[in-house]
Amino acid sequence: MNLFGKPLDYGVRKGKVGYLEVSLSITQKDGYEIEIEIENTTEDPKFMGDFKIGDFEVSEKILMNNYQSWGPCTFVKPSEIIKSMHGLSANFFASPVPWEFKDGVISDYFMADDKTFAGFLSSKVTHPYFKWHDGIVDVKIYVGKHLKPHEKIKIETLWVKDFSKLEETLELYAKKVASSNTIKKSGPLFGWESWYSYYLNISQDSIIDELNRTSEIGMKYEVFQLDDGYEKDIGDWLETNEKFPEGLEFLSKKIKKSNMMAGIWTAPFSISETSSIFKYHKDFLVKDENGIPIVAYENWNKKIYALDTSNPDARFWLGEIFSALKGYGYEFFKIDFLFTGMISGKRFLDVTPVEAYRMGMEKIADAVGNTHVLGCGAPLLSSIGYVDSMRIGCDTAPEWKGELDMGMPSAKFSIRNALTRNFMNAWWVNDPDCVMARSSETNLTNSERMINIYIPALLNGQLLESDFLGKLSDDDLHLLRGSFNFRNGTSKVLLSDKERYAVVTKKAINGDIVSFVNLSDFEWKVEIERYRPFFDKKTDEFFVLYPSMKHAKNEIKIDPHAVAIIMHRGKRNLRRDDEKEDDGRDIHYYWGEEYDGTSTQSHNR
Amino acid sequence: MMELRHNPITDEWIIISSETQKRPVLPQKEACPLCPGVLEMKHDYDLTAFDNRYPALRLDPPEISRSDSVFENAPSYGKCEVIMFTSDHNSSLSRMPIGQIEKLVYVWEDRTRDLMKHEKIKYIFPFENRGKEVGASQIHPHGQLYAFPFIPKRIQSMIDAIGKYKGCAICDVIKAEEGTENIIYDGEHFIALVPYFARFPYEVHVYSRRHISFFTEMTNSEKFDLAVALKVVTSKYDSLFDNEFPYMMEIFQSPVNPTMKNFHFHIEFNPPKRDKVNVKWMASVETGTWAFINPLTPSDAAKSLKKASYTI
Ligand SMILES: [Zn+2]
Numbered sequence: 001m002n003l004f005g006k007p008l009d010y011g012v013r014k015g016k017v018g019y020l021e022v023s024l025s026i027t028q029k030d031g032y033e034i035e036i037e038i039e040n041t042t043e044d045p046k047f048m049g050d051f052k053i054g055d056f057e058v059s060e061k062i063l064m065n066n067y068q069s070w071g072p073c074t075f076v077k078p079s080e081i082i083k084s085m086h087g088l089s090a091n092f093f094a095s096p097v098p099w100e101f102k103d104g105v106i107s108d109y110f111m112a113d114d115k116t117f118a119g120f121l122s123s124k125v126t127h128p129y130f131k132w133h134d135g136i137v138d139v140k141i142y143v144g145k146h147l148k149p150h151e152k153i154k155i156e157t158l159w160v161k162d163f164s165k166l167e168e169t170l171e172l173y174a175k176k177v178a179s180s181n182t183i184k185k186s187g188p189l190f191g192w193e194s195w196y197s198y199y200l201n202i203s204q205d206s207i208i209d210e211l212n213r214t215s216e217i218g219m220k221y222e223v224f225q226l227d228d229g230y231e232k233d234i235g236d237w238l239e240t241n242e243k244f245p246e247g248l249e250f251l252s253k254k255i256k257k258s259n260m261m262a263g264i265w266t267a268p269f270s271i272s273e274t275s276s277i278f279k280y281h282k283d284f285l286v287k288d289e290n291g292i293p294i295v296a297y298e299n300w301n302k303k304i305y306a307l308d309t310s311n312p313d314a315r316f317w318l319g320e321i322f323s324a325l326k327g328y329g330y331e332f333f334k335i336d337f338l339f340t341g342m343i344s345g346k347r348f349l350d351v352t353p354v355e356a357y358r359m360g361m362e363k364i365a366d367a368v369g370n371t372h373v374l375g376c377g378a379p380l381l382s383s384i385g386y387v388d389s390m391r392i393g394c395d396t397a398p399e400w401k402g403e404l405d406m407g408m409p410s411a412k413f414s415i416r417n418a419l420t421r422n423f424m425n426a427w428w429v430n431d432p433d434c435v436m437a438r439s440s441e442t443n444l445t446n447s448e449r450m451i452n453i454y455i456p457a458l459l460n461g462q463l464l465e466s467d468f469l470g471k472l473s474d475d476d477l478h479l480l481r482g483s484f485n486f487r488n489g490t491s492k493v494l495l496s497d498k499e500r501y502a503v504v505t506k507k508a509i510n511g512d513i514v515s516f517v518n519l520s521d522f523e524w525k526v527e528i529e530r531y532r533p534f535f536d537k538k539t540d541e542f543f544v545l546y547p548s549m550k551h552a553k554n555e556i557k558i559d560p561h562a563v564a565i566i567m568h569r570g571k572r573n574l575r576r577d578d579e580k581e582d583d584g585r586d587i588h589y590y591w592g593e594e595y596d597g598t599s600t601q602s603h604n605r
Numbered sequence: 606m607m608e609l610r611h612n613p614i615t616d617e618w619i620i621i622s623s624e625t626q627k628r629p630v631l632p633q634k635e636a637c638p639l640c641p642g643v644l645e646m647k648h649d650y651d652l653t654a655f656d657n658r659y660p661a662l663r664l665d666p667p668e669i670s671r672s673d674s675v676f677e678n679a680p681s682y683g684k685c686e687v688i689m690f691t692s693d694h695n696s697s698l699s700r701m702p703i704g705q706i707e708k709l710v711y712v713w714e715d716r717t718r719d720l721m722k723h724e725k726i727k728y729i730f731p732f733e734n735r736g737k738e739v740g741a742s743q744i745h746p747h748g749q750l751y752a753f754p755f756i757p758k759r760i761q762s763m764i765d766a767i768g769k770y771k772g773c774a775i776c777d778v779i780k781a782e783e784g785t786e787n788i789i790y791d792g793e794h795f796i797a798l799v800p801y802f803a804r805f806p807y808e809v810h811v812y813s814r815r816h817i818s819f820f821t822e823m824t825n826s827e828k829f830d831l832a833v834a835l836k837v838v839t840s841k842y843d844s845l846f847d848n849e850f851p852y853m854m855e856i857f858q859s860p861v862n863p864t865m866k867n868f869h870f871h872i873e874f875n876p877p878k879r880d881k882v883n884v885k886w887m888a889s890v891e892t893g894t895w896a897f898i899n900p901l902t903p904s905d906a907a908k909s910l911k912k913a914s915y916t917i
Pocket residue numbers: 637638639640641693694745
């Protein structure tokens with residue numbers, strides 16, 4: 001990597017970018033850590049947009065990461081996809097710096113080629129990213145505010161490392177990012193949510209029907225979450241539409257009575273053109289240079305504007321909404337389309353979009369206190385510390401949808417991101433999006449359904465189910481229940497290539513597991529022995545395929561769109577302590593080697 | 606009164622244990638005596654085996670007064686143990702993680718190895734009564750184990766049958782049932798099936814594919830597969846009528862001191878239910894003559910159990 005034209009080496013280096021003086025302080029820390037300071041060296045306030053601090057030549061294939069929840073994190077050959085990226089050049093959904101797509105491929109926060117990993121450790125002030133063009137990657141940073149004359153600010157730190165094992169490097173990166181941020185994390189939770197059964201057709205009656213069914217089918221959900229469809233409009237969160245005549249407090253009380261946390265979906269930084277908040281508070285919106293509100297995106301057949309979270313009145317309004325919802329009894333907040341809060345534009349305060357976003361997130365966090373926040377559609381790095389759990393992939397779908405990898409709903413790519421972004425579990429609880437247990441009203445095959453249900457369980461992230469509970473067959477329910485026994489473990493994902501992954505899971509309820517996920521359209525032959533180094537040796541070890549429970553041979557074939565789940569077993573070493581009861585009777589205590597007092601709790605009632 | 610009495614009319618031993626009558630019946634609201642730190646286990650545990658508080662058999666039985674020539678009696682020598690499957694009160698074999706059942710198999714093995722050291726012990730019998738229909742007073746998952754100083758009557762009839770049969774009946778049944786619809790778990794080392802000759806509706810037998818006689822002969826991979834078989838059978842039972850299905854689970858190993866190589870290890874599940882609500886009682890015919898009337902064709906039971914879903 002070259003920084004300001006010179007190869008990477010430790011020491012202090014200065015460069016000039018327009019009105020900016022950029023100083024890099026480079027230290028060797030398991031690779032190189034590059035602290036960055038920028039200064040406006042002029043006598044006038046200067047607006048800082050994007051600038052470049054260095055570049056490097058990369059191999060043909062790179063690991064590319066999009067900045068927000070839904071965007072892909074995958075291996076690509078940029079030269080092959082660059083044309084398809086042009087269409088994104090006005091799309092904040094795809095990037096906070098969408099103009100860069102005109103002549104490049106963007107990887108936000110981090111990237112890797114076949115030997116070098118580069119990643120920024122935070123996004124608290126600026127938006128750092130990598131731009132590929134013509135085989136070269138530019139290391140870039142977007143600021144998005146004026147710097148006062150001679151104002152000097154410290155921005156995000158970059159870490160660069162030549163690696164031999166990408167998986168280990170990603171884990172190390174996750175640790176470094178975690179220690180550069182304050183982590184808020186609780187869960188993972190098991191819950192039900194309304195989206196993938198009802199979509200926008202949810203009503204008060206149907207949610208109460210579903211609520212009553214939870215006890216009929218004997219599922220012990222911890223969370224019961226109402227998704228999109230209840231609100232009067234996007235932005236008018238406390239007013240319900242005609243399908244919810246009794247309002248939001250009525251529902252949360254009902255849910256709480258059933259001994260579950262009441263959950264609710266909002267898109268707090270999104271304001272629709274038909275909402276009353278839009279009508280009465282244009283001052284709350286992010287605007288362009290001419291003072292015209294910027295359309296952040298279109299959805300629900302409406303133009304959606306962005307809340308200016310730097311505006312104290314807007315922030316007060318935001319806080320009131322979440323305080324009210326919390327007051328109603330909601331304890332689980334899925335906050336969606338969060339990228340809206342970070343679009344570039346003119347705001348009340350002269351702050352960067354990232355700073356504005358974090359002011360908004362801070363306000364929500366303050367209002368909801370200790371309750372669970374699930375981020376979605378969110379700029380990943382900038383959200384650390386404000387969410388307990390985070391969606392790390394696109395929406396799933398009751399359909400495989402294996403063609404377009406652009407953040408649109410897809411069962412395949414939602415799981416793919418759950419695998420490639422598994423290391424982000426260090427920052428929050430990963431939410432791979434919903435599992436669907438149903439065998440009817442789905443276009444997923446049985447083996448695709450196994451992937452949709454069992455991979456989230458194995459990765460031990462959030463487990464939210466979304467089905468019509470009344471339409472689940474006994475087999476559907478057992479398939480879901482069976483997956484619970486694969487939770488509670490720690491998983492490492494091995495990135496064989498962009499379509500084939502091995503997951504090594506230790507200490508799940510069902511013990512140590514190795515799974516091979518084949519997302520490709522071709523059969524995959526695996527030699528288990530090749531993965532030997534990734535799991536611990538066991539005495540008398542043997543491998544058993546789940547759910548057939550037949551011994552796994554060394555070479556196994558995995559069908560397209562299928563997962564092979566293999567239990568890794570061996571001799572158990574039970575410890576025995578002999579004691580006496582008060583009256584002299586013998587009592588023998590037997591302890592499994594892994595017993596920690598909780599591992600035997602039954603989760604599948 | 607605590608002694609063994611011989612019935613010369615049927616040639617069987619009866620265990621007189623009037624002390625078991627004094628078993629305390631805990632009020633329902635009270636804490637579970639089998640949970641950690643309540644009564645039986647003073648602290649946390651994973652699995653335990655302990656002497657029954659009111660044993661019908663014990664290694665130090667009270668002295669007996671010798672009876673006259675017509676009546677034969679003997680000290681109630683032996684052992685009655687309670688085996689705790691897990692400290693998780695709300696679990697059950699059907700819901701326990703597979704690893705926990707696997708550990709239970711290791712515990713059964715250890716108990717067998719331990720108790721067969723006592724030369725006067727002739728038969729070691731682990732079992733579980735599940736559900737109030739079969740007299741289980743605690744829902745906390747547990748089983749029991751009796752170590753007898755004699756060969757119980759039904760075991761004797763198994764031994765007699767082995768003597769009469771050419772080869773091994775269980776080995777032959779396994780061969781005969783291979784690939785049929787009666788098999789509800791077709792594992793690498795164990796199979797579970799509704800036997801052709803089932804006595805109880807929904808009776809299931811679990812057989813080791815290899816001709817072995819004891820837990821102590823099982824490989825680790827066999828122990829694992831047995832755990833899976835037990836989980837499949839019991840979770841199928843639970844889903845059959847969508848309730849906590851009551852059963853008696855009886856584990857048959859070879860007699861000990863001396864052992865019998867030709868005895869084939871097996872497990873019987875004898876559920877008392879004939880359908881979701883009705884119980885098939887052990888009534889006059891069954892108790893009096895040992896002739897069983899099964900109101901359900903075994904192949905029909907197999908069909909329902911095969912269809913019933915399960916979790917591993
Ligand atoms: Zn208990």
